Amino acid sequence: QVQLQESGPGLANPSETLSLTCTVSGGPITSYFWSWIRQPPGKGLEWIGYVYYTGSTHFSPSLQSRVTISVDTSKNQFSLKLTSVTAADTAIYYCARHSPPHTGSYYFDYWGQGIMVTVSS
Amino acid sequence: EIVLTQSPATLSLSPGERATLSCRASQSVNNFLAWYQQRPGQAPRLLISDVSNRATGIPARFSGSGSGTDFTLTISSLEPEDFAVYYCQQPTTWPPWYTFGQGTKLEIK
Numbered sequence: 001q002v003q004l005q006e007s008g009p010g011l012a013n014p015s016e017t018l019s020l021t022c023t024v025s026g027g028p029i030t031s032y033f034w035s036w037i038r039q040p041p042g043k044g045l046e047w048i049g050y051v052y053y054t055g056s057t058h059f060s061p062s063l064q065s066r067v068t069i070s071v072d073t074s075k076n077q078f079s080l081k082l083t084s085v086t087a088a089d090t091a092i093y094y095c096a097r098h099s100p101p102h103t104g105s106y107y108f109d110y111w112g113q114g115i116m117v118t119v120s121s
Numbered sequence: 122e123i124v125l126t127q128s129p130a131t132l133s134l135s136p137g138e139r140a141t142l143s144c145r146a147s148q149s150v151n152n153f154l155a156w157y158q159q160r161p162g163q164a165p166r167l168l169i170s171d172v173s174n175r176a177t178g179i180p181a182r183f184s185g186s187g188s189g190t191d192f193t194l195t196i197s198s199l200e201p202e203d204f205a206v207y208y209c210q211q212p213t214t215w216p217p218w219y220t221f222g223q224g225t226k227l228e229i230k
Contacts, residue, residue, distance in 0.1 A: 035219070044208065044221055044222070044223045044224050045165065045208055045210075045221040045224075046221070047218070047219040047220070047221070050217065058216065058217045060218065061218070094164055094165075099167075099170060103170070103171075104153070104212075104214075106153050106155070106170070106171075106212035106214070106219075107155040107167055107170045107210065107212070108155075108157075108165070108167060108210075108219075109167050109176065111164035111165060111166070112164065113163075113164055114164050
């Protein structure tokens with residue numbers, strides 16, 4: 001059974017960089033796309049961006065100037081960095097696996113439990 | 122950007138009743154549409170992909186239908202564990218972009 005687990009600080013200072021890691025277990029990180037998705041308290045879901053196991057990435061246009069996503073296949077991990085954070089970046093951050101490539105990889109079939117990150121001084 | 126609009130925002134029903142949730146896209150999504158369930162305090166769970174394909178382990182009471190811009194998630198007979206928030210989601214294949222509807226909260230009447 002594939003499992004994803006987010007880790008990182010639960011608090012970030014305004015204007016600084018938010019850094020999170022997702023560890024994948026129970027299956028390979030290779031051959032799949034991996035995304036970060038966030039959910040502000042009491043609100044809906046927002047896709048942030050994805051990384052392919054090769055390292056190629058793509059981001060939401062609204063966040064692309066502040067986002068970096070990287071992958072470490074040796075550790076079965078991928079990571080998110082979001083720079084210049086403000087209170088508007090306060091959210092639960094989820095990592096998720098895209099559905100298998102033969103299906104088009106259009107959906108998210110495995111999710112982490114989520115990590116709450118608060119931006120506040 | 123394709124915008125997904127879900128209705129109603131809140132649906133109040135009793136266990137055993139039939140639930141019908143709607144998702145309308147601002148333009149055709151070429152039948153690439155998914156539904157997710159999110160219970161309180163939990164991550165979303167994939168229910169339906171490609172409009173009508175149930176994900177592994179999803180009960181048969183969940184079904185999806187529709188085409189083009191109008192889609193429906195139907196729960197044939199509500200169980201207590203079905204009361205949750207439901208999101209639709211579509212991919213734009215190029216450039217890659219994944220958008221969600223704003224959600225429908227299914228609550229116990």
